[in-house]
Amino acid sequence: MFATSTQRHFWMFKDETDVSNARLSANIKYISSRGRNMTVAERETHFLNVVEEKSLIMSYEYQLRDFCRKFHPPMPRYVVGTALHYLKRFYVNNSVMDYPPKEILVTCVYLACKVEEFNVSMDQFVGNLKGDREKAATIILNNELLLMQQLDYQLTVHNPFRPLEGLMIDMKTRFPTFSDPERLRPGIDEFLEQVFYSDAILIYAPSQISLAAIIHSASTSKENVDEYITKILFSEDQKRLLNLIEAVKKIRVMVRNVQLPHRDTIKALEKKLVVCCNPDNNSESPAFKKRMKQSFDDEESFEDGQYPSASSDQVRSMLMGLSEMGKI
Amino acid sequence: MDDYQTCPKCKTTKYRNPAMILMVNACGHALCESCVELLFAKGSGACPECKCPLRRNNFRIQLFEDPAVDKEVDIRKRILKEFNKRQEDFPTLREYNDYLEEVETIIFNLVFDIDPTNTNKMIDNYKKENKDITQKNRNRQSQEEMELEELLEAEKNQQCEKANLYVNAELEEKKQKHKAREKLIDELMFSDADAKSIVASHVQATAALAKEQPKAAVQAGSGVVKSSKFSSGIQIGLRGQHTNSFLPIPKQEDLPLYRYTAPIFDYDGPPPPSIEMLGKLNYFANIRAANITERAGGYTEAMSCCRALQEAMGGLFYSPQSTHKTAVLATISSTQDTDDMETT
Numbered sequence: 001m002f003a004t005s006t007q008r009h010f011w012m013f014k015d016e017t018d019v020s021n022a023r024l025s026a027n028i029k030y031i032s033s034r035g036r037n038m039t040v041a042e043r044e045t046h047f048l049n050v051v052e053e054k055s056l057i058m059s060y061e062y063q064l065r066d067f068c069r070k071f072h073p074p075m076p077r078y079v080v081g082t083a084l085h086y087l088k089r090f091y092v093n094n095s096v097m098d099y100p101p102k103e104i105l106v107t108c109v110y111l112a113c114k115v116e117e118f119n120v121s122m123d124q125f126v127g128n129l130k131g132d133r134e135k136a137a138t139i140i141l142n143n144e145l146l147l148m149q150q151l152d153y154q155l156t157v158h159n160p161f162r163p164l165e166g167l168m169i170d171m172k173t174r175f176p177t178f179s180d181p182e183r184l185r186p187g188i189d190e191f192l193e194q195v196f197y198s199d200a201i202l203i204y205a206p207s208q209i210s211l212a213a214i215i216h217s218a219s220t221s222k223e224n225v226d227e228y229i230t231k232i233l234f235s236e237d238q239k240r241l242l243n244l245i246e247a248v249k250k251i252r253v254m255v256r257n258v259q260l261p262h263r264d265t266i267k268a269l270e271k272k273l274v275v276c277c278n279p280d281n282n283s284e285s286p287a288f289k290k291r292m293k294q295s296f297d298d299e300e301s302f303e304d305g306q307y308p309s310a311s312s313d314q315v316r317s318m319l320m321g322l323s324e325m326g327k328i
Numbered sequence: 329m330d331d332y333q334t335c336p337k338c339k340t341t342k343y344r345n346p347a348m349i350l351m352v353n354a355c356g357h358a359l360c361e362s363c364v365e366l367l368f369a370k371g372s373g374a375c376p377e378c379k380c381p382l383r384r385n386n387f388r389i390q391l392f393e394d395p396a397v398d399k400e401v402d403i404r405k406r407i408l409k410e411f412n413k414r415q416e417d418f419p420t421l422r423e424y425n426d427y428l429e430e431v432e433t434i435i436f437n438l439v440f441d442i443d444p445t446n447t448n449k450m451i452d453n454y455k456k457e458n459k460d461i462t463q464k465n466r467n468r469q470s471q472e473e474m475e476l477e478e479l480l481e482a483e484k485n486q487q488c489e490k491a492n493l494y495v496n497a498e499l500e501e502k503k504q505k506h507k508a509r510e511k512l513i514d515e516l517m518f519s520d521a522d523a524k525s526i527v528a529s530h531v532q533a534t535a536a537l538a539k540e541q542p543k544a545a546v547q548a549g550s551g552v553v554k555s556s557k558f559s560s561g562i563q564i565g566l567r568g569q570h571t572n573s574f575l576p577i578p579k580q581e582d583l584p585l586y587r588y589t590a591p592i593f594d595y596d597g598p599p600p601p602s603i604e605m606l607g608k609l610n611y612f613a614n615i616r617a618a619n620i621t622e623r624a625g626g627y628t629e630a631m632s633c634c635r636a637l638q639e640a641m642g643g644l645f646y647s648p649q650s651t652h653k654t655a656v657l658a659t660i661s662s663t664q665d666t667d668d669m670e671t672t
Binding site for chain 1: 597637640647652
């Protein structure tokens, strides 16, 4: 139930400024740790600011949806919803420059498949990816624990799809004067697709979002479901009705303001990202590869036991250094 | 000793024919195997000493030197299969002793052929009276036999495991020595350091290894043994059936009785209809009916309908709040600032 869920107790924001403040703090934290030796102006040009990060994330959300649309076997929409939730939550706490969004994207989808019990084996999953499959598999498995940790291990997500079904059933049973609410479905589906690109899912309850979808679709087809809401749903509570109307209005505004960022801007931002990203977490960078190789070598030498991992000339240089110190 | 075991018929001894096996028959006289075959090749025969009619399968391989003893042992076994009461079945010790004496009398009579008809009558009487107790005791005995067998097997397994462990430990040692020697040779070949220092370090390493070995062997010896108990102390297998060794849980008299309180859900929205009311309110017309396989598994349309409605109604009254940790921390710090400002 949403009212008792961790989603409500730990992952809700008051409004859009609240969300952007959280993103801002993550951004600032990253810049201050990485750009310690730069001036303010240099930092501006080198790193991404919050607005740019937001556009990048939105483009990656679109990419996620495309990936899921082409997924084989066909992915149900609640899995996509959960994956988008995870992506959003992850990048509220962390900066885009810190962890490469492409890797986090696939890890989100994989984790969402597991959590929503949509059973896909790893081989099937990486079969849908282009490029090196084994490498992708290792990337996903390495990032999975990180993703769960950043989500505070609170993995249950309430999506608006089931409340939508419930409202449909209720409307058909208690509001028969409105004929065939199924006509509203295409508009509803489109609305729900768009709502995931906004921050509404982090601010409002999923049932409120689905009600907004119904109202939106009804108004676009010039129908009126207000009677249903006032007479039947909220027949007792008038002030809460006002609260709900307010919420629905805001949700619709947010969805209207959703805009896919332009492809050229995205390309420029991605180039900038490559420059300012964190090399420790980016599996492409040479520093990362060197670190992995070193840890691998350390593991090997442990099995032998007595023989140190340093090569012999390193040992010799150490010994020489020590003997020189002795001379002094 | 070999001379003693003579077949009365053909007079061969074990000395002359070391493979000779004496068989004993129901009347207690011995015959060597070849004589037995001879006797029965001519049809069913009679015992050469006492002329009582015999059958082939009444001959058993002799276990004891004295065939009379063997005969008695056989009769005793047969009788005790029937007379298998134990001390627990008798209220007093005196009755148990009387019973034992009766059994011994019967056996004595049968061995020495005293009063066979009466004895047999006594046996039959006893059998009729005590059939069920006999059966119960028989079952109990077979259980005990199985438990004994299991104990023996467990011991055997443990010994096997220990032996295996020791063998493995020895193999490991040999392998390690071999490895170390190869390493030494490799180092001497490829490394640039001084040969003497390599050898010295190698000797040190093997000395350190030798010290570790006894410790490792002790550890390996006490290592993985097939356990016979669960971690709570209950024994694995049929031996765990001695439940009379457990004490009953002490009963606490003065605790309050459990009272059922129905859980209260806060939906944060208009209350959805309860699952019992859904049918009457005709919700099922608008939901897909459960097919036969689903209904067999216990699923009804009411369940998914109820769940959908609960999710739909739940949260409708929700108004946005900051619950995310960054937002919560920000509000805490901001309230602290305002407090400071007020005091100054």
